[in-house]
Amino acid sequence: MRSENELIELLNRDLNLLSVKKLRKQNISIRLENEELVSGLNYLKSHSYIHLATISCVDWIEDNQFELIYHLFSYEDKISLSVKTKINRQKSRFVTIKNLWGVAKYYERDIHDFFGIKFTGNDNMDELILENWNEIPPMRKDFKTRQYVDKKYDWRQYHGQE
Amino acid sequence: MNNKYESNKWQEVINWVQKRSLFMLHYCTGCGAIELPPTMTSRYDMSRFGIGPAATPRQADILLITGYLSTKTLRRVIYTYEQMQDPKFVMGFGSCTINGGMYWDSYNTIKQLDKYIPVDLYIAGCMPRPEAILEGFLKLKEKIETGNADGYKKYNKEYETYKKNQEKVLGEVKRRQ
Amino acid sequence: MGKSKRTEMFFGPNHPGVPGNYGINYFYEGDTVVSAEPNPGHLHRGFEKLMEEREWIKNTPLVCRICVMEPDINEMVYAMSFEAIGEIKIPKRAAYIRSIILELARIQAHIFSIGGNCGAIGLYTAMQWGVLTRDYILDIFEEITGGRVYHIYIRPGGVRHDIEDVTLQKILDLLNDLENNRMPEFQKLIFENPIAQKRWKNTAVLNQEDALSLGVTGPALRATGLEHDVRKLMPYAAYDQVDFKVPTGEDGDAWTRLKLKKDEIFQSIKIIRQLVNNIPAGPVSLNLGNALKYKIPAGEAYVKIESSRGEYGYYVVSDGGLKPYRVHVRGTSTPLGLYGVETLLPGCRIEDVPVWAHSLGICPPEFDR
Numbered sequence: 001m002r003s004e005n006e007l008i009e010l011l012n013r014d015l016n017l018l019s020v021k022k023l024r025k026q027n028i029s030i031r032l033e034n035e036e037l038v039s040g041l042n043y044l045k046s047h048s049y050i051h052l053a054t055i056s057c058v059d060w061i062e063d064n065q066f067e068l069i070y071h072l073f074s075y076e077d078k079i080s081l082s083v084k085t086k087i088n089r090q091k092s093r094f095v096t097i098k099n100l101w102g103v104a105k106y107y108e109r110d111i112h113d114f115f116g117i118k119f120t121g122n123d124n125m126d127e128l129i130l131e132n133w134n135e136i137p138p139m140r141k142d143f144k145t146r147q148y149v150d151k152k153y154d155w156r157q158y159h160g161q162e
Numbered sequence: 163m164n165n166k167y168e169s170n171k172w173q174e175v176i177n178w179v180q181k182r183s184l185f186m187l188h189y190c191t192g193c194g195a196i197e198l199p200p201t202m203t204s205r206y207d208m209s210r211f212g213i214g215p216a217a218t219p220r221q222a223d224i225l226l227i228t229g230y231l232s233t234k235t236l237r238r239v240i241y242t243y244e245q246m247q248d249p250k251f252v253m254g255f256g257s258c259t260i261n262g263g264m265y266w267d268s269y270n271t272i273k274q275l276d277k278y279i280p281v282d283l284y285i286a287g288c289m290p291r292p293e294a295i296l297e298g299f300l301k302l303k304e305k306i307e308t309g310n311a312d313g314y315k316k317y318n319k320e321y322e323t324y325k326k327n328q329e330k331v332l333g334e335v336k337r338r339q
Numbered sequence: 340m341g342k343s344k345r346t347e348m349f350f351g352p353n354h355p356g357v358p359g360n361y362g363i364n365y366f367y368e369g370d371t372v373v374s375a376e377p378n379p380g381h382l383h384r385g386f387e388k389l390m391e392e393r394e395w396i397k398n399t400p401l402v403c404r405i406c407v408m409e410p411d412i413n414e415m416v417y418a419m420s421f422e423a424i425g426e427i428k429i430p431k432r433a434a435y436i437r438s439i440i441l442e443l444a445r446i447q448a449h450i451f452s453i454g455g456n457c458g459a460i461g462l463y464t465a466m467q468w469g470v471l472t473r474d475y476i477l478d479i480f481e482e483i484t485g486g487r488v489y490h491i492y493i494r495p496g497g498v499r500h501d502i503e504d505v506t507l508q509k510i511l512d513l514l515n516d517l518e519n520n521r522m523p524e525f526q527k528l529i530f531e532n533p534i535a536q537k538r539w540k541n542t543a544v545l546n547q548e549d550a551l552s553l554g555v556t557g558p559a560l561r562a563t564g565l566e567h568d569v570r571k572l573m574p575y576a577a578y579d580q581v582d583f584k585v586p587t588g589e590d591g592d593a594w595t596r597l598k599l600k601k602d603e604i605f606q607s608i609k610i611i612r613q614l615v616n617n618i619p620a621g622p623v624s625l626n627l628g629n630a631l632k633y634k635i636p637a638g639e640a641y642v643k644i645e646s647s648r649g650e651y652g653y654y655v656v657s658d659g660g661l662k663p664y665r666v667h668v669r670g671t672s673t674p675l676g677l678y679g680v681e682t683l684l685p686g687c688r689i690e691d692v693p694v695w696a697h698s699l700g701i702c703p704p705e706f707d708r
Contacts, residue, residue, distance in 0.1 A: 024423060026573055027641065052554050053643070054669040056654045071641050071654065071669075075565075078572050080641055103553050106677040128677075129380035129707060130270075131234045132333055138269055138388060145269050145388055152331065153273045156261045189353045191360060192382070193407045193704070196488055203470045217355060235360065235381045238352060264401065267392065268385045289488060 002077045004028060010047075015040050029082040034094070037085050041070065041100055048074045049081060055107040057115050061141040064089045066117060070097075087117070096121035114139040173309065180223075180249070181212075181306040184299075187222035188215045189242065192229025194256045194289045206292035213299060219245040224302075229289070230258035230271045236278060237332055243279050244337065250314050251306070253298060254284045263288060277327040280313035343369040348689070352381050356459055356693035359703035363680055363696075367689055375684040377677050382707040390666045395421065395633040398663070400491045405668060406705050407488075409448040411440055412646045414493040419575060420642040420655040421495040425635035431577075432621040433497035438577040439510070439614050440483075440492065441644075442607045446517075447476040448647040449600045449607075452700065456597060457529060459693040460538050465529050472521055475513060482506055495633065497624030507615050514608050522604065530601065539594040543695040545683065546591055553674040557649025558603070559699055562588040562595040569645035581613045593698040603647075634661060646671055648700035670705025677706060 002010070004022055011017060011030060018031040032040050053071040060067060070083045087094055096119040098105045108119045109128050116137040118125065127133065136143050190198065201208050202215065216222040219242045231239060243252070254275050257263040262273040275281055282305065285298040305311040317324060328335055350356075350363040357363075362378030386405060390398050402417045403410035415437060422429065454469020477487045483502055484490040492499050529535055545555070547563040560567060568585045570578045586602035588595035627633060637659040643652035649671040656665040675683075679699070687695055 023638070023640065024426075029639070050551060051556075053641075053650070053652055054654075054667070054673070056665075056667040058656055058665045069654070071652075075567055075572070080573070080643075082639075082641060101552065101554070102682070103674045103678040106673075127380075129383050131380065138385065143388075145385070145392065146267055148269050149267055149273075154277070156274045156276075187353075188355050193404055196407045199470045200474055203467045205471055205474055215355075219353075230384065232381060232383050234383070235352070238381075242353065264404065265384045265389065268389055270383050270385050291487065 002079075004079060007077060007079060007081075015043065026078060027080050027082075029084060031084045031086075034085055034087060037070075037083070038095060038097060038100075041072075041083065041097060044072060044081070044083070045100060048076045051075065052101045052104065055104060055111065057111050057117065057139075059089075059115065059139065059141050060086075061089070066092060066115065068094065068111075068117075092117045094119055098122055113137070116140070177307050177309060181303040184213045184224055184303075185216035185222045186213055186224045186226055187219055187242070187246075188217060189225070189239075191227055191231060191235055191239065192256070192258065194229035194258075197289050197292055197295065198226075198228065201292040201295050206296065208296060208299065211296070211299060211303075219243075220247065222246060223250055225250065225252050226255055227252065227259055227275060228255045230256075230263060230265055231275070232270050233272070233332060236272060236328075237335065240279065240328060240335060248314050249311075251282050251302060251311050252279055252313055253302065254281045255295075255298075256290060257286055257288050260284055260286065272331065278324065278331075280316045280324075282311045282313045345373065350692060351378075356696075358455065358697055358701055361676070361701070361703035361707075363684070363692070365684065365692075370688050372685050372687050372689065372692065375680050377680045379677065379703065379707050382704050384708070386668065386708045387666055390663055392662070394631060394661050395495070395635075395663065396630045398666075399494050400489075403489050403491060405708060406646075406651075406670070406702060408451060408702060409444050409647055410489050411444040411493065412644060412651050414491065415441060415576075416642055416644055416651060416653045417655075418493050418495045419644070420640045420653050421633075421635065423640040423642055424638040424655065424657050427496065427625065427627070429497050429625060430622050431619050433623045434577040435614050435618045436498050436502060436623060437493055438581075439502075439611055440490075440498075441576070442611050442614075443476055443479065443510070445647045446604055446607050447473045449604050450476075452647070452697070453525070453529070453597060453600055456593075456694070456697045457535070459697045460535065462529065462532070462535060465525070468521075468525065468528075472517070479506070479510060479513060482509070494624075496627045497622075499624070501623050507618070510611065511615060514611060518605070518608055522601070525601070530598065536594065539592065539597065539694070539698075541590075541592050542691050543593045543687070543698055544591055545699070549683065550591075553679060555649065555674055555679075557645070557647075557671060557700065558596050558599045559649065559675070561585065562599055563591040564589055569643055569650055573643070575644060577614060580617075581610050583610050593694055596698050600647075632661065634659065643669075648672060648702065651705075668705070668708055670702070670708075672699070672701045672703075673706040675699050676701045676703065 008020055016036055020030045022028050049072040051073040056069045058067045065086045066089055067086050072081045105122055108122050111117055112125050113128050113130055114137055200206055259275040265271045283298055283302050285294055287294055345366050345368050347366055352360045352362045360381045363375055364378055365375035366373045402413045405413050450469050450473050454466045457465035481487050484492040545559055550560045550563055566585050566587050583606050586599055588599055635657055637657055639656045641654045643650050651671050652669040654667040658664040
């Protein structure tokens with residue numbers, strides 16, 4: 001069982017980290033380059049970080065980048081580790097990790113539905129939660145919900161309201 | 163014999179019998195469905211009013227829309243409504259059917275139920291208590307007895323308006339009976 | 340005897356046996372499922388986009404509508420992530436009250452789930468008992484918070500208002516009644532019933548390596564022998580001040596999972612008694628200023644708690660403004676409801692598909708959001 005500082009030393013020694021930060025007790029986040037991410041996750045999986053909670057995506061529109069975050073957890077160290085990487089917003093393409101964790105297929109399909117990122121190697125990118133969606137992916141920051149709703153649906157008219 | 167007088171009397175008898183035996187389709191569409199099991203089971207018993215659950219749309223009288231409808235569910239609800247036999251009644255449940263409710267600015271939920279299928283009665287609340295649901299059922303029974311619950315006749319008469327509203331939101335809706 | 344034809348079946352959104360508005364399309368031959376595919380998305384409301392358009396305090400009544408059976412867990416995780424980024428420490432009495440509310444929510448969710456499982460195999464008496472017993476707990480919630488289902492009671496900084504001693508005594512009386520009168524009747528009707536045992540033993544088996552590689556947590560993982568519980572791994576609220584056991588099982592089938600739920604009800608009763616008897620006096624909420632202008636510094640947090648079905652987590656990113664920048668919800672049953680249907684359902688018989696869905700605790704609004 002490692003403490004947070006021992007884990008940070010181990011990761012600094014064995015991986016090529018861009019940055020590492022201890023956010024609070026039992027919660028650490030590290031950042032890797034795009035090309036090193038799959039080998040980094042493989043290394044962590046063999047060092048007791050076997051639980052993949054979820055994959056999240058954040059849209060940083062001013063920097064013109066998407067950020068992908070993989071949340072891992074170890075039952076032995078009891079530390080929650082977030083592995084982050086940034087990709088280009090125009091190209092919006094990344095590799096799949098379905099060979100490490102099979103369940104990542106559905107997390108990546110969900111991110112494709114809402115952000116429009118393509119994952120090479122994952123052959124099923126059909127719509128999962130939306131149906132017949134023709135606009136830009138809805139979770140991007142340039143999709144304005146209120147304008148879309150005003151255009152498509154009509155509001156109820158009450159008496160005395162013009 | 164005056165035919166109109168005879169058919170009125172038959173209609174009164176039919177209304178009297180129908181309001182005492184209503185079958186509700188068991189379709190939990192939104193988050194208001196969590197208050198249906200307490201209404202159906204022994205504490206706020208609804209079968210003492212003659213209302214029971216039915217499994218398929220072909221055998222049901224009442225369609226209860228419990229809460230919000232996403233566009234994916236709206237398509238299935240339209241298919242279900244068109245499969246039910248006349249006379250049929252629709253109750254809107256919760257404030258999401260009235261004006262969009264809590265998710266008024268969401269891109270995926272509809273804002274008024276009235277534009278897509280005809281509604282006979284609304285029950286306000288978020289979410290309504292079981293006692294409010296039972297009071298709604300009693301008002302529906304009064305409406306059936308006086309012959310005012312005629313949403314299904316309106317759907318048949320104004321079919322083109324409803325179809326236009328449905329296709330504006332959903333695209334193409336394939337009708338199969 | 341020839342081979343049977345491969346037929347498609349829509350175990351669709353309108354079905355009394357499915358736990359929520361959710362579809363499974365599967366192919367079967369004879370009596371056994373051969374391949375299956377999930378059909379989610381009927382309950383999608385776009386929560387994550389709605390939360391970015393409202394200020395921090397305005398999300399509190401919105402967030403509890405994500406999981407309908409147990410709404411308090413959402414309020415708790417949202418408040419915890421706000422306090423984690425802003426480094427705010429809540430008063431002790433508020434921590435005890437939050438734990439009492441969460442444990443009462445766990446008991447009512449377990450009772451409802453046991454009733455739902457019995458309804459899936461046809462034991463309708465137990466379903467009626469389950470819904471009725473849960474109603475008495477909802478009466479307590481109505482007295483504390485004002486609402487039966489959606490409470491909106493836990494918010495950043497503490498809880499909304501105090502609990503009186505009269506209500507604490509009512510909670511203890513209800514727990515005595517539950518432990519001495521009602522749970523023995525459940526035991527006789529459900530757990531000593533040979534027909535229910537025959538139906539549940541060796542059905543919907545989930546073994547340990549499948550569970551760990553999918554990311555399954557909660558009773559479904561503890562039924563395979565591991566003792567992992569977020570209340571012990573990363574303690575929150577007042578769980579480090581009480582003494583309780585985490586029950587485990589061996590076989591990983593539906594029978595073990597239901598027995599675990601019953602054992603957890605007894606452990607929760609023990610926890611609530613310790614909390615009520617040792618609750619300290621003091622304020623129940625911090626004064627963080629004007630509620631419409633809450634602000635926390637830029638940062639991020641991944642916070643998780645133990646709901647009645649497993650680990651429930653939020654990932655919140657703040658950029659120092661009046662509204663959240665990004666909130667991502669990780670529901671408990673996301674791996675099982677989506678990927679588990681593809682890999683674990685083939686091999687099951689058709690009449691066991693509702694048993695599979697109910698006993699693994701699939702709750703569709705969590706992954707549709």
